[in-house]
Amino acid sequence: MGGAFCRWCGxxxxxxxxxxxxxxxxxxxxxxxxxxxxxHPTGWEARCRRCRTVTGxxxxxxxxxxxxxx
Amino acid sequence: MAxxxxxxxxxxxxxLRAAEVALIDERRLLxxxxxxxxxxxxxxxxxxxxxxxxxxxLAWCGPTVEVEGILSVKTGGCPEDCHFCSQSAQFSxxxxxxxxxxxxxxxxxxxxxxxxxxSEFCMVxxxxxxxxxxxxxxxxxxPVIEAETGLNVAVSAGILSEDQARRLADGGVHRxxxxxxxxxxxxxxxxxxxTWEERYETCLLVRRCGMELCCGALLGMGETLEHRVELLxxxxxxxxxxxxxxxxxxxxxxxxxxxxxxxxxxxxxxIALFRLALPGVxxxxxxxxxxxxxxxxxxxxxAGINALIVGNYLTTLGRSPDEDLRMLEDLQMPIGALTGVI
Numbered sequence: 001m002g003g004a005f006c007r008w009c010g011x012x013x014x015x016x017x018x019x020x021x022x023x024x025x026x027x028x029x030x031x032x033x034x035x036x037x038x039x040h041p042t043g044w045e046a047r048c049r050r051c052r053t054v055t056g057x058x059x060x061x062x063x064x065x066x067x068x069x070x
Numbered sequence: 071m072a073x074x075x076x077x078x079x080x081x082x083x084x085x086l087r088a089a090e091v092a093l094i095d096e097r098r099l100l101x102x103x104x105x106x107x108x109x110x111x112x113x114x115x116x117x118x119x120x121x122x123x124x125x126x127x128l129a130w131c132g133p134t135v136e137v138e139g140i141l142s143v144k145t146g147g148c149p150e151d152c153h154f155c156s157q158s159a160q161f162s163x164x165x166x167x168x169x170x171x172x173x174x175x176x177x178x179x180x181x182x183x184x185x186x187x188x189s190e191f192c193m194v195x196x197x198x199x200x201x202x203x204x205x206x207x208x209x210x211x212x213p214v215i216e217a218e219t220g221l222n223v224a225v226s227a228g229i230l231s232e233d234q235a236r237r238l239a240d241g242g243v244h245r246x247x248x249x250x251x252x253x254x255x256x257x258x259x260x261x262x263x264x265t266w267e268e269r270y271e272t273c274l275l276v277r278r279c280g281m282e283l284c285c286g287a288l289l290g291m292g293e294t295l296e297h298r299v300e301l302l303x304x305x306x307x308x309x310x311x312x313x314x315x316x317x318x319x320x321x322x323x324x325x326x327x328x329x330x331x332x333x334x335x336x337x338x339x340x341i342a343l344f345r346l347a348l349p350g351v352x353x354x355x356x357x358x359x360x361x362x363x364x365x366x367x368x369x370x371x372x373a374g375i376n377a378l379i380v381g382n383y384l385t386t387l388g389r390s391p392d393e394d395l396r397m398l399e400d401l402q403m404p405i406g407a408l409t410g411v412i
Contacts, residue, residue: 009322022360022387026165026322036166040179041139041186041381042391 005032025055082115086122093126093349099306105347106299109339116339120373123342127374130349135398136377136408138190138224138354139183142384144170144204148196150228150263152251154291156321156385157196160263163323165385170195170204176211177218184219186380186391189407191215192224192247192284194384198264199229209241216242222407224284229264230272235279245282245312248272253300256293273308282409285310286356289340290318290332298340302347311409312377313351315344317358319386331358334366338373345374352376352408357383368397377408 006014007025010032024037028048035046035055045056085107092098100108111119142157147167151160158164176193183191193208200208204227212223225238226247238246250269251257257266276283285308287301305313317337320327332340337359345353354377355370363370367389380391398405 020361021389022319024385024387034163034166036168037385038142038145038168038171038175039382039385039387040141040175041182043182044382044387 004029010034028053078112082111082118085111086118089346090122090125093346094129099349100346102299102303105302105343106295108346109295109299109343113335116335120338120342120369123345123374124372126349127345127376131376131408133403134376134406134408135371135403136190136352136354137186137188137405138192138377138379139179139186139188139381140192140194140379140384141176141179142196143176143193144168144195144197145385146196148198150198151261153260153325154288154318154321156324158324161323161325170207173211173214177215180215180219180221182381184221187395187405188380189222190224190245191219191221192226194226194247195228197228200227200234205234205237209237212242229268230275232275232279235275235281239279239281243281245284246276247284247286247314248276249286249288249314250301250304251286251288252291252293253297254304255300256297260291270308273310282311283308284312284314286314286316288316288318289337290329291326292329302344305348311352312354313344313348314354314356314379315341316356317362319358319361331362334363337362338366338369341370341373341375354378357386360389368401371397371401371403
């Protein structure tokens with residue numbers, strides 16, 4: 001079983017990127033593909049069209065925990 | 071104290087005093103030479119510069135702060151090549167295009183904005199200019215958002231024709247955003263797919279058609295002090311109601327990704343200079359303030375800023391609206407709608 005893809009640069013098992021509280025994720029952690037991200041005033045939603053997953057935060061800061069659904 | 075340092079301090083006091091007399095007693099605008107002299111003050115004089123800018127803001131605009139929320143209603147896939155922007159389709163690995171959000175998503179974002187105490191909500195589109203379908207969707211959305219939330223509705227949809235500007239104005243758009251971003255002489259190094267003059271012409275159209283003009287700047291793209299002074303003169307000439315002040319937050323995949331954000335002291339200096347150049351304008355904190363100013367964000371509010379975007383930006387995240395509202399409460403700055411000084 002492989003590791004996770006980096007949410008920010010999309011690399012597998014990346015140890016270079018530091019999470020910023022001011023960035024929404026750009027890449028799917030499951031497949032590394034670029035996400036379609038919708039940022040709204042107090043949260044964000046990211047969709048992976050390959051994995052059909054939706055991640056998001058109702059909080060304005062990216063440090064908030066992620067919820068994930070199918 | 072060394073004679074040179076005393077001379078510098080004395081000259082700084084003289085320049086600051088002359089600016090105070092011009093702006094508060096005589097109520098006249100500073101010219102390029104005066105702004106250039108203030109821009110070259112040593113860093114140790116930045117607190118005095120910001121104190122003057124705050125006094126000018128209070129004298130011209132009062133203590134009220136205007137709060138706004140923004141939403142990217144059409145993200146990515148933009149044909150333009152603005153070198154700072156992650157939404158251009160011309161660069162590698164920029165944001166995937168997403169279609170125009172549906173009405174429920176836009177209304178939900180407007181309601182979120184209204185709950186923060188904001189008075190303004192701006193719909194932003196990553197496009198060169200609106201086609202007929204896009205324009206009509208915007209015109210259809212404006213009265214719905216107003217009725218649902220009571221917010222003033224602003225739009226940012228690129229370059230307009232006169233007919234488009236008139237239809238948006240007639241449709242109830244309160245304020246139209248179209249940034250110059252940078253000085254005319256530096257613009258070709260940042261954008262090649264349209265000209266600074268095309269932007270300027272749209273700004274003139276917005277005013278001519280009766281909408282308030284929101285025309286902002288982006289600092290930190292490699293422009294010089296002279297470019298910034300030039301831009302201030304061009305903004306004085308344009309006389310917008312609002313100037314959103316952005317600081318470059320370098321985006322991966324864009325030509326400006328390797329630039330470093332401005333330092334907080336330099337950002338504060340230029341906030342103050344924007345206020346001193348544009349004393350009656352609504353000067354809004356916009357994108358990049360969190361990564362640029364970090365712990366200095368409250369200081370910007372006492373350096374000339376009198377408006378802010380709360381919550382998230384178009385594609386990046388901001389700090390919590392609660393933090394900003396607490397900051398305003400602590401500063402005893404009331405929240406309300408503003409309009410330009412006539």
